[in-house]
Amino acid sequence: MSLTATDIRNLCLSALALGICALLPFGDNGYWLGLGVTIAMFTALATSWALFSGPTHYISLATAAFFGVGTYVTGLGIETLPFWALVILAGGIGAVLAALVGLATLRLSGVYFVIFTLGLAELVRQAITWVQNNSGQKGLYVLTDLDEAGIYWWLLGLTALVLLGGWMIGRSRLGFALRIIGDDETVAAHSGINTARAKVLLFMVPGAVAAMTGAILAPRYVYIEPSLAFAPILSFQVVIMALLGGASRLWGPLVGVIPFTFLLEAVSSNFPNQTTLVIGIAFLVIVYLLPKGFVGLLDAVLHRINKTGAV
Amino acid sequence: MNRRPFLKLVSAMTLAGALAATAASAETIRIGAVAPKTGPLAGGAAVTQWPSIYLWVDQINAAGGLTVDGEQMMIELIEYDDQTNPGETIKAVQRLATQDDAHFIIAPYGTGLNLAAAPLFDRYGYPQIAVSAITDQQADLAAKFPNMFFTLGTTTALAADVVSVLSDMRAAGQMGDNVAMVNVADAFGIELATAAKPLFEEAGFNIVYETSYPLGTQDLSPVIKGAAAAEPDAFVAWSYPPDTFGLTEQAMIEDLDVKAFYTAVATPFPGYGARFGAAAEGVLGAGGVNPDSDAFKEYAAAHEAVTGEKPDYWASATTYAALEILAQSIEAVGLDRAEVTAHLKESSFDTILGPISFDENNSNADFWTVGQWQGGVFRGVASRGRDGSVPVILKDGWE
Known part of the structure; x- marks a missing residue:
């Protein structure tokens, strides 16, 4: 592939921005770093989610399933393997699991896929619990020396990988194939694209990333319980953040994650007794007022400017 | 449309808020509390955790506050809902420690949420007198988080x-x-x-x-x-x-x-x-x-009078006892958190459950x-x- 001057400039700017983000722990080691961890976590999750769901329009609610698998990989392996190996292992397991799920379900479309992915978290949770229950208590405590700054850097590195990977996929034959599938799957099939293979391949990306995110965050939680590791709310948060930003651009989810994290923070600090209620209202407002997210809003604004300029 | 009344209201509220904030920071003890109000553990926390906290704050403030270095200080309670989500518990503890500048933070509810919060309590030096956190790993955890105390058993x-x-x-x-x-x-x-x-x-x-x-x-x-x-x-x-x-x-x-x-x-x-x-x-x-103990009877009666609910016959009283321990430590050594932690390790406390002290693993050895x-x-x-x-x-x- 060939890089234009704009590409190189964008890459350099992105690298610079990430470099600046990496300095956060030196500036503040407390509250803002904590928010930074949340933002980095959701950026990795929402961007990888949008890589698949953006072009294909398949709404996946499987994030919690892969995330939970990742936390358990760390929980079960922390005594025997180094942390970096666990993160890679979690990514591998997440990708394999996603491939299996993809093979089974991606021939389905629309609502069948949504329901299956929603059930997947519960399925995997029960499977892991069954194993734990039959083998005695294992993998419940994750005691490491990894602190908040370390977790933040891990997540930031993962986010960088996701963005780079997404950018490369967007330029590849696979990305092109997926855009065609998203526009019209029948046309894609008739053009000789193996639609099932393309979808399964891309579905492995959010699977692997969510599992790696879970593996990285396990030391932060210290104690791993199925009900906490597989909390379904995570899947919905990722979807709403990606939609708020806009799933049609690589950087779209990022502009959703940052305001949404601050919104959640403001809600939970100001409405301690109605947090869930206010978050629910925020969801509704976003869906009604910004159906295409900030990216859509920006496109509309640009479109209007161009039009008035032309006149 | 006349925007004036609205503006006036906003400025009045801002002013009042600012005044309240300064007044509050001058002479109150800010106590943070984070526990589920929603999510799977909300039902348990609504029986065991929150009512005892409200009762404790109510009783101390009704008595004119705690005596800190010869001065009476009222308690200001700052509470957050963690939605039974460890990520939210972490955020809330961080907010309490760095934004609300809480003097002390009451340990969260449940084993998982207590342990998720433990690294932060440790980093900011808050004593964490955990109640609803039953584990056999007390020795390991106390070695890793020296500010963490266990009250309810193994x-x-x-x-x-x-x-x-x-x-x-x-x-x-x-x-x-x-x-x-x-x-x-x-x-x-x-x-x-x-x-x-x-x-x-x-x-x-x-x-x-x-x-x-x-x-x-x-x-x-x-x-x-x-x-x-x-x-x-x-x-x-x-x-x-x-x-x-x-x-x-x-x-x-x-x-x-x-x-x-x-x-x-x-x-x-x-x-x-x-x-x-x-x-x-x-x-x-x-x-x-x-x-049948007089202390429990008195506690149960006050619990029902203040919160309208009966306490449970286990962790409610221990939750209250953990707060009594915190209050006694503050009155003994003041608002310095390191000194309070040291005091917790070496003293014996008179609570509604009877005397409580912590062993070398920060564990209370006497429990039901x-x-x-x-x-x-x-x-x-x-x-x-x-x-x-x-x-x-x-x-x-x-x-």
Whole structure:
């Protein structure tokens, strides 16, 4: 592939921005770093989610399933393997699991896929619990020396990988194939694209990333319980953040994650007794007022400017 | 449209807020609290955690506050809902420590949420007097988080004392060797079952029926039917709140004929006694208190007067005792958190449960382990070092 001057400039700017983000722990080691961890976590999750769901329009609610698998990989392996190996292992397991799920379900479309992915978290949770229950208590405590700054850097590195990977996929034959599938799957099939293979391949990306995110965050939680590791709310948060930003651009989810994290923070600090209620209202407002997210809003604004300029 | 009144209102509110903030920071002790108000653990926290916190703040402020370095300081409570989500617990503790500048933070609710918060309590030097965090890892955790204290006991002690209660009944000729043991397939249920099984075998019991069920199982009749078919002398369930109620209900329906019936978490809730009435008589459960002690009676009366709810017969009183310990430490050494932690490690505290002190693993060695519904009250029948336990009675039917 060939890089234009704009590409190189964008890459350099992105690298610079990430470099600046990496300095956060030196500036503040407390509250803002904590928010930074949340933002980095959701950026990795929402961007990888949008890589698949953006072009294909398949709404996946499987994030919690892969995330939970990742936390358990760390929980079960922390005594025997180094942390970096666990993160890679979690990514591998997440990708394999996603491939299996993809093979089974991606021939389905629309609502069948949504329901299956929603059930997947519960399925995997029960499977892991069954194993734990039959083998005695294992993998419940994750005691490491990894602190908040370390977790933040891990997540930031993962986010960088996701963005780079997404950018490369967007330029590849696979990305092109997926855009065609998203526009019209029948046309894609008739053009000789193996639609099932393309979808399964891309579905492995959010699977692997969510599992790696879970593996990285396990030391932060210290104690791993199925009900906490597989909390379904995570899947919905990722979807709403990606939609708020806009799933049609690589950087779209990022502009959703940052305001949404601050919104959640403001809600939970100001409405301690109605947090869930206010978050629910925020969801509704976003869906009604910004159906295409900030990216859509920006496109509309640009479109209007161009039009008035032309006149 | 006239925007003036709105502007005036906003500026007035800002001003009032600013004044209140300065007034507050001058002479109050800011106490942070984070626990579930929504999510799976909200029900338990609404019985055990929040009412005791409100009662404690209410009582201290009604008495004019705490005496810190000769000065009376009122308590300002800052509370957050963590939605039973460890990520939210972490955010809330961070917010309390860095944005709200809390002097002290009350330990969260539940093992998972307490441990998620432990690294932050440790980093900011807050003493964490955990209550609803039962674990066998106290030594490891206290070594890693030297500010973390444990009050409610260990997993193994809870399991072992059930075994010893049943052993005593067997020795007295009240029951035979056969035990049915079931557990909820979730973290704490698995921990308890794992601890209990070898103890039962060591004590010479036959586990004639053993099974588990997933968290949230609605239909528990197969569990009770399976147990009934094995004709056990005792039925032991390492259960969580919803299944504690569900199993009891099924046992009533099936008229499960056992000499001892044990369910774990939530058995000491006042709601349990209220729901099952006379059928609850003789049911064994995790925890206990001495409901006849004057201190507990006084606490229960105040609890109901202030919050409108009855305390449970286990962790409620311990939650309140942990707050009493915090208040006594603050009055003894002031608002310096490191000094409070040091004071916690070396002193003995007079609480509604009796004296409490912490050992080299930051653990309170004296706690209730098994209780039983007797005459409409859940009474402690086994403990580690607590006074006032009563003899166990036989479970005699479900009428």
